[in-house]
Amino acid sequence: MSNLGTGGGLSTTPDMVGNKAPVLTVEGAKARTAKIGEPVAFTALATDDGKPNRKNMPARLGGDYSLPATANGLRVSFFVYRGQGSAVKFDPTQTETWENTRDGGNSPWSAGFKTPPLPEGNRWQARATFSEPGSYVVRALAHDGGLWAAQDITVTVSK
Numbered sequence: 180m181s182n183l184g185t186g187g188g189l190s191t192t193p194d195m196v197g198n199k200a201p202v203l204t205v206e207g208a209k210a211r212t213a214k215i216g217e218p219v220a221f222t223a224l225a226t227d228d229g230k231p232n233r234k235n236m237p238a239r240l241g242g243d244y245s246l247p248a249t250a251n252g253l254r255v256s257f258f259v260y261r262g263q264g265s266a267v268k269f270d271p272t273q274t275e276t277w278e279n280t281r282d283g284g285n286s287p288w289s290a291g292f293k294t295p296p297l298p299e300g301n302r303w304q305a306r307a308t309f310s311e312p313g314s315y316v317v318r319a320l321a322h323d324g325g326l327w328a329a330q331d332i333t334v335t336v337s338k
Contacts, residue, residue: 251324
């Protein structure tokens with residue numbers, strides 16, 4: 180799924196004109212099983228057209244960076260979309276996918292956020308460890324600062 184939200188092809192910001200959503204492919208099965216405490220590996224391949232231009236957030240918000248400004252540049256995060264999020268720990272810690280504007284946050288909307296470098300081969304990897312049984316939907320989200328694409332993986336966790 181993808182979103183033609185802010186910063187799309189109709190944007191008037193020069194570096195966003197013609198922007199296309201990232202292309203995202205999650206490797207492996209879209210339905211998985213795991214046991215409590217057993218790490219589950221996720222890998223996503225994401226590419227982008229390079230629009231909008233890569234931009235980090237300034238150390239302080241204000242001026243041209245008044246809300247809802249965001250860092251630009253391709254990034255991928257895995258997060259719990261459905262299920263008990265507090266029962267899941269990701270390694271490495273993932274970039275927040277919501278508009279957390281607090282200073283020093285791990286969100287592309289927070290002051291001082293730096294867009295991470297692209298990993299080798301554009302392959303983002305993470306492991307999730309579940310501490311409670313249940314059904315979880317883990318979403319991979321590729322975002323370029325204007326448009327996004329997402330894919331879901333259902334993980335059924337047992338004792």
